[in-house]
Amino acid sequence: MKICILGAGAIGGHIAFRLAAAGHEVSVVARGAHLDAMRQRGQLGFTEGADVSYAPVRASSNPADFGPQDAVIVGVKATGLAVMADLLGPVVGPQTLVYFPQNGMPWWYPVSAETLPYALPDLAIFRVKERFLSILKPHQIAAGTVYSGNEVREPGIIYNSSPGRNSLTIAAIDPEGREATEALRAAIDASGLGATTPGNLRTAMWTKLVQNMSGSVIALATRNQTAISRHDARLGELYIRIMTEGKAIADAWGYPVSLDPVEALSRAPYHRPSLLQDFEQGRPMEIGEIVLAPAAFARAAGVPCPSLDAVAGIVARLAIDKGLYSE
Numbered sequence: 644m645k646i647c648i649l650g651a652g653a654i655g656g657h658i659a660f661r662l663a664a665a666g667h668e669v670s671v672v673a674r675g676a677h678l679d680a681m682r683q684r685g686q687l688g689f690t691e692g693a694d695v696s697y698a699p700v701r702a703s704s705n706p707a708d709f710g711p712q713d714a715v716i717v718g719v720k721a722t723g724l725a726v727m728a729d730l731l732g733p734v735v736g737p738q739t740l741v742y743f744p745q746n747g748m749p750w751w752y753p754v755s756a757e758t759l760p761y762a763l764p765d766l767a768i769f770r771v772k773e774r775f776l777s778i779l780k781p782h783q784i785a786a787g788t789v790y791s792g793n794e795v796r797e798p799g800i801i802y803n804s805s806p807g808r809n810s811l812t813i814a815a816i817d818p819e820g821r822e823a824t825e826a827l828r829a830a831i832d833a834s835g836l837g838a839t840t841p842g843n844l845r846t847a848m849w850t851k852l853v854q855n856m857s858g859s860v861i862a863l864a865t866r867n868q869t870a871i872s873r874h875d876a877r878l879g880e881l882y883i884r885i886m887t888e889g890k891a892i893a894d895a896w897g898y899p900v901s902l903d904p905v906e907a908l909s910r911a912p913y914h915r916p917s918l919l920q921d922f923e924q925g926r927p928m929e930i931g932e933i934v935l936a937p938a939a940f941a942r943a944a945g946v947p948c949p950s951l952d953a954v955a956g957i958v959a960r961l962a963i964d965k966g967l968y969s970e
């Protein structure tokens with residue numbers, strides 16, 4: 644397949660490497676030193692800590708260099724989506740499928756949704772919806788979640804901290820897009836990055852969100868790997884409380900999450916979550932999507948979330964003071 648990754652950072656870069664190594668024609672849109680390194684080598688590197696493997700990619704800062712694709716994967720953070728809406732046009736043709744893997748509340752949540760039980764909170768993330776829908780028909784949109792710890796530790800090389808435990812979910816947001824989505828899912832799965840179709844896309848989203856709003860947020864507040872909550876009883880209790888609140892919010896919105904908080908805690912990864920990576924590297928943070936969105940959904944549904952609110956107040960302040968989030 645001909646596939647372009649818009650924003651080939653930690654996650655986009657991991658998917659790009661796998662697909663390129665599997666023989667697909669992969670081009671990547673990136674910037675700065677990371678772009679320079681990939682362009683110089685004509686390759687993207689990938690390591691699990693020891694040797695670095697390389698796979699061939701074309702790299703540019705300008706999607707117009709690549710033309711329409713079979714599939715496009717938007718790898719930027721939620722905070723970079725508005726810019727990507729402007730850059731997307733040249734790589735999209737009438738048959739192109741665009742996959743949005745993202746943490747937190749996604750822009751497409753209200754698109755092709757069954758009736759929403761409460762008034763949708765007015766969140767910044769939903770403001771890019773019209774821009775994407777002016778370029779893409781609903782059947783061209785696929786979305787999902789990623790379970791894989793990655794980081795760009797040096798330009799041109801993706802470091803993966805979860806060998807053997809990398810997977811993603813991908814589903815069409817509109818039934819008409821199922822065939823194209825299945826083709827991309829099968830290509831990703833065959834490349835060695837487990838890709839599955841969730842029974843329900845929004846349930847899959849909430850299932851990941853309740854893990855990020857607990858584990859990633861505690862890791863950010865304490866500047867630790869997510870696994871810190873396993874080893875500190877007070878943080879473990881907080882993790883369970885926040886996840887339990889998240890489950891109640893998802894439930895109220897009609898997407899019950901079957902995850903058991905105690906069991907989820909026992910699997911919290913040895914990984915500095917992307918929220919913490921962004922904080923440490925001074926990059927815009929997904930505070931709106933991962934921390935404040937679930938609290939806003941709780942408010943709209945009348946579900947109390949005191950533990951989330953308490954931690955949200957602290958981490959939002961950290962991000963605002965560092966200029967990495969604004970309301």
Ligand SMILES: NC(=O)C1=CN([C@@H]2O[C@H](COP(=O)(O)OP(=O)(O)OC[C@H]3O[C@@H](n4cnc5c(N)ncnc54)[C@H](OP(=O)(O)O)[C@@H]3O)[C@@H](O)[C@H]2O)C=CC1
Nearest residue numbers: 650652653654673674718719720723745746791792793917
């Ligand atoms: N990292 C992880 O382990 C995980 C991340 N996720 C989620 O996956 C999504 C992607 O996150 P992640 O991969 O970590 O993000 P990254 O910041 O690592 O990757 C995004 C990449 O896009 C680049 N980029 C942003 N804007 C532009 C632009 N205008 N032109 C060219 N390049 C651009 C960034 O460059 P620059 O660095 O210069 O900004 C960066 O290389 C998020 O929703 C995240 O929460 C989910 C599971 C795990």
Ligand SMILES: CC(C)(CO)C(=O)C(=O)O
Nearest residue numbers: 789790791792916917918
């Ligand atoms: C914690 C993790 C790796 C879960 O897959 C994640 O979502 C992140 O780093 O943002």
